[in-house]
Amino acid sequence: MTAEARLRRLTLAVLGAGRIGQAIIRASKPCFSRVIGTGRRPETLRAVEGLGAEASRDNRWAAGEADVVVISVKPHHFAEVARAIKGVVEGKIVVSVVAGVRLQTLREALPGAEVYRAMPNINALIARSTTALAPHDARDREDAAVAEALFKCLGSVYWIPEEWMDAWTALIGSSPAFLAEIIDAMVLGAVMTGMPRDLAYKALLEAVKATAEHLEKRPTHPLQLRDEVTTPAGTTIHGLIKLESEGVKAGLMKVIEASTKRGRELAALIDSAVRRSLNRQL
Numbered sequence: 001m002t003a004e005a006r007l008r009r010l011t012l013a014v015l016g017a018g019r020i021g022q023a024i025i026r027a028s029k030p031c032f033s034r035v036i037g038t039g040r041r042p043e044t045l046r047a048v049e050g051l052g053a054e055a056s057r058d059n060r061w062a063a064g065e066a067d068v069v070v071i072s073v074k075p076h077h078f079a080e081v082a083r084a085i086k087g088v089v090e091g092k093i094v095v096s097v098v099a100g101v102r103l104q105t106l107r108e109a110l111p112g113a114e115v116y117r118a119m120p121n122i123n124a125l126i127a128r129s130t131t132a133l134a135p136h137d138a139r140d141r142e143d144a145a146v147a148e149a150l151f152k153c154l155g156s157v158y159w160i161p162e163e164w165m166d167a168w169t170a171l172i173g174s175s176p177a178f179l180a181e182i183i184d185a186m187v188l189g190a191v192m193t194g195m196p197r198d199l200a201y202k203a204l205l206e207a208v209k210a211t212a213e214h215l216e217k218r219p220t221h222p223l224q225l226r227d228e229v230t231t232p233a234g235t236t237i238h239g240l241i242k243l244e245s246e247g248v249k250a251g252l253m254k255v256i257e258a259s260t261k262r263g264r265e266l267a268a269l270i271d272s273a274v275r276r277s278l279n280r281q282l
């Protein structure tokens with residue numbers, strides 16, 4: 001049986017149905033036989049019901065009912081949720097999307113569970129997330145295929161070593177924000193020349209999507225495409241010299257480097273805070 005066919009017989013519990021949790025519920029609802037979402041506030045529970053899933057405040061009950069559990073609370077709520085479900089997830093697949101909490105901590109917090117880390121991005125809201133799963137050396141196992149099939153309901157999946165998770169978070173997790181800034185800046189540039197904003201925005205979005213598809217389909221190195229557009233003494237080379245003199249390329253390289261560095265710092269802080277909190281509970 002394929003992993004996709006297996007999912008259709010399984011129950012999924014999403015513990016912490018916030019922004020990313022609701023995106024997971026929405027996209028995975030057709031893939032599973034049953035989906036349960038948890039939260040504390042009535043608004044959260046209503047939102048879960050609005051997505052056609054079962055809503056509950058009881059994480060332990062939800063995890064007990066489920067075959068596959070996703071933990072999608074903020075890091076400071078992780079220890080409380082882990083304590084609640086400890087003992088009812090043995091032998092089950094538990095995927096944490098909580099930024100910064102390491103696999104070793106997950107294994108210690110949830111003994112006996114098959115644990116994975118996932119890092120989806122905000123494009124999960126339109127079922128186009130580019131998600132990383134770790135550990136990459138588990139990818140051939142049967143339960144790993146189930147975890148992969150779950151995140152394929154939200155878009156595409158890449159198995160990566162856990163040590164790349166912070167770079168992934170910068171490049172793929174944060175890139176919708178970086179790309180949104182770049183798109184906004186280019187639209188403002190067009191507005192400066194007198195073009196209406198709506199037209200510039202719509203047309204640029206199309207050009208961005210088509211350029212990404214072009215690079216993927218041909219496939220060619222980005223700089224080859226650049227050279228094909230750049231005619232001598234033309235408009236593109238006049239723009240390119242400005243890009244260089246303003247340090248945009250080096251700036252963007254540093255954006256990913258700085259964001260990764262911050263990701264590492266935060267992960268160390270989050271993981272040790274979670275461990276302290278778990279130790280207090282033991």
Ligand SMILES: NC(=O)c1ccc[n+]([C@@H]2O[C@H](COP(=O)([O-])OP(=O)(O)OC[C@H]3O[C@@H](n4cnc5c(N)ncnc54)[C@H](OP(=O)(O)O)[C@@H]3O)[C@@H](O)[C@H]2O)c1
Nearest residue numbers: 016017018019020039040041044072073074075077098099
């Ligand atoms: N947003 C993203 O793009 C993204 C991407 C990748 C990973 N993540 C990770 O996903 C996690 C959630 O992020 P988010 O942006 O979705 O945050 P969020 O919108 O604040 O969602 C967290 C949810 O957890 C619920 N919650 C808190 N304590 C709970 C408990 N004890 N039991 C059950 N539910 C509880 C909250 O519901 P109530 O308000 O009802 O308590 C809230 O809706 C974070 O750890 C983040 O690192 C987020």
